Amino acid sequence: MTGAQRARLMIRLAEIVERDISELAKVETRDNGKLIRDAEAQVAQLPQWLRYFAGLADKINGEAISDAHPNFFVYTRREPIGVVAGILPWNAPLVLMMFKLAPALAAGCTFIAKPSEFTPASTLEFAKRVDEAGFPPGVFNVLSSSARETGASLVAHEGINKVAFTGSTKTGGEIMRLCSDPIKRVTLELGGKSPNLIFADANLDDAIPSSVWSIYYAAGQSCEARSRVLVEASVYDEVVARFAEYAQQIKVGDPLDPETQMGSLISTAHRDRVHGFVKQGIEEGAVVVTGGGPGDGKGAFYRPTVLAHVDNGMTVAQEEIFGPVVTIMGFGDEKDAIEIANDVRYGLFATVWTGDPARGHRVARAIKSGMVGINMPYTAFPGIPFGGYKQSGFGRELSIDTLDLYLETKGVLFSTSPKPFNPFGL
Ligand code: NAD
Numbered sequence: 001m002t003g004a005q006r007a008r009l010m011i012r013l014a015e016i017v018e019r020d021i022s023e024l025a026k027v028e029t030r031d032n033g034k035l036i037r038d039a040e041a042q043v044a045q046l047p048q049w050l051r052y053f054a055g056l057a058d059k060i061n062g063e064a065i066s067d068a069h070p071n072f073f074v075y076t077r078r079e080p081i082g083v084v085a086g087i088l089p090w091n092a093p094l095v096l097m098m099f100k101l102a103p104a105l106a107a108g109c110t111f112i113a114k115p116s117e118f119t120p121a122s123t124l125e126f127a128k129r130v131d132e133a134g135f136p137p138g139v140f141n142v143l144s145s146s147a148r149e150t151g152a153s154l155v156a157h158e159g160i161n162k163v164a165f166t167g168s169t170k171t172g173g174e175i176m177r178l179c180s181d182p183i184k185r186v187t188l189e190l191g192g193k194s195p196n197l198i199f200a201d202a203n204l205d206d207a208i209p210s211s212v213w214s215i216y217y218a219a220g221q222s223c224e225a226r227s228r229v230l231v232e233a234s235v236y237d238e239v240v241a242r243f244a245e246y247a248q249q250i251k252v253g254d255p256l257d258p259e260t261q262m263g264s265l266i267s268t269a270h271r272d273r274v275h276g277f278v279k280q281g282i283e284e285g286a287v288v289v290t291g292g293g294p295g296d297g298k299g300a301f302y303r304p305t306v307l308a309h310v311d312n313g314m315t316v317a318q319e320e321i322f323g324p325v326v327t328i329m330g331f332g333d334e335k336d337a338i339e340i341a342n343d344v345r346y347g348l349f350a351t352v353w354t355g356d357p358a359r360g361h362r363v364a365r366a367i368k369s370g371m372v373g374i375n376m377p378y379t380a381f382p383g384i385p386f387g388g389y390k391q392s393g394f395g396r397e398l399s400i401d402t403l404d405l406y407l408e409t410k411g412v413l414f415s416t417s418p419k420p421f422n423p424f425g426l
Pocket of ligand 1: 117171
């Protein structure tokens with residue numbers, strides 16, 4: 001198909017998804033416990049990504065390289081990489097798939113989505129809309145399975161040309177190994193342990209509620225959760241007290257109730273894992289200011305938890321907990337704050353709260369992470385690159401450059417010399 005034909009289908013799909021936001025969101029919420037209002041907001045983003053990349057589909061051009069050699073006429077072609085396997089986690093199934101599918105379709109690739117064994121339902125529902133939009137059979141495929149081995153078999157399959165993965169750092173490492181034989185292109189969006197720096201000159205009335213949202217949103221099951229809050233010593237006690245006060249006000253409960261602010265964790269097994277980290281934190285010397293145990297009701301609820309007097313060497317300050325648990329640490333000055341913020345193996349997102357814009361930009365420059373928000377806790381808009389430094393992975397999604405990750409560049413050389421190339425003089 002031409003780029004313009006692909007774009008037309010993508011825009012048709014965007015219209016169908018827009019029509020069915022409420023239905024798709026309900027499936028997502030029932031499957032993974034995400035709040036209905038968050039699921040609706042995420043499904044509402046899908047048409048945006050489709051339209052953004054549809055706009056690029058008919059602008060994929062090579063270039064003429066006229067001056068490489070006097071007797072050469074050279075041009076490049078941009079060709080689709082081929083068959084893409086999208087391996088997906090459970091925490092935001094549709095939106096994380098679309099981060100990969102939209103650029104893949106724009107580039108002219110075909111796509112096999114492998115949803116998480118915990119949350120296949122929304123991807124299967126979405127597939128019906130792809131058919132309705134009129135995509136040819138085989139362009140979009142779903143491989144759902146309750147066996148974890150399925151992901152590895154798909155990645156290792158010689159018919160796959162590229163793997164686009166979102167999930168844990170551990171699985172990302174296994175996928176990278178699998179992509180070495182036979183060799184495949186791979187991009188990895190992995191885990192995080194993102195810092196949230198609060199300087200004493202920040203407007204605390206803005207910084208604290210926003211920081212509370214940045215960890216407890218999606219019950220902490222979000223890769224960019226700002227789970228390490230670093231606070232300047234002079235306001236440490238005030239921030240801890242107010243943080244805990246807000247955490248206690250969060251309405252935890254049925255994710256289908258529009259009033260609920262924090263739903264269930266994905267499973268009771270995951271809740272046990274989260275609680276295990278909290279117990280280890282206490283053993284290592286952290287203090288539970290609020291929360292610290294399961295919530296009431298039928299569901300894998302866990303109470304919004306604040307751990308204070310945390311040292312950066314503790315397990316709770318270094319490991320991704322992926323639950324509603326924040327660690328609050330103190331720092332002395334700007335240099336100290338940057339050192340602690342960077343002293344972790346991840347580098348996905350950081351937030352800096354300060355009343356001094358110059359300090360905000362200085363700190364943003366010094367922090368090793370894919371995204372830094374200055375007095376701004378959110379990302380994931382079309383056109384803004386999303387991805388990690390260090391063990392948070394490589395490759396950027398959501399930006400114009402993302403298209404390159406689904407394209408190969410071919411150089412075509414043509415000799416304009418009157419004599420053909422014949423160095424052996426044969
Ligand atoms: P996971 O790594 O356990 O599983 C992710 C997917 O990989 C699942 O579909 C799973 O079946 C599959 N899989 C498991 N083993 C595999 C193998 N050997 N080969 C191929 N596929 C395999 O992750 P999860 O628990 O589903 O998701 C939570 C993790 O995802 C967290 O670490 C979180 O930070 C991360 N995440 C990252 C981002 C980001 O953009 N950086 C976004 C969301 C989630």
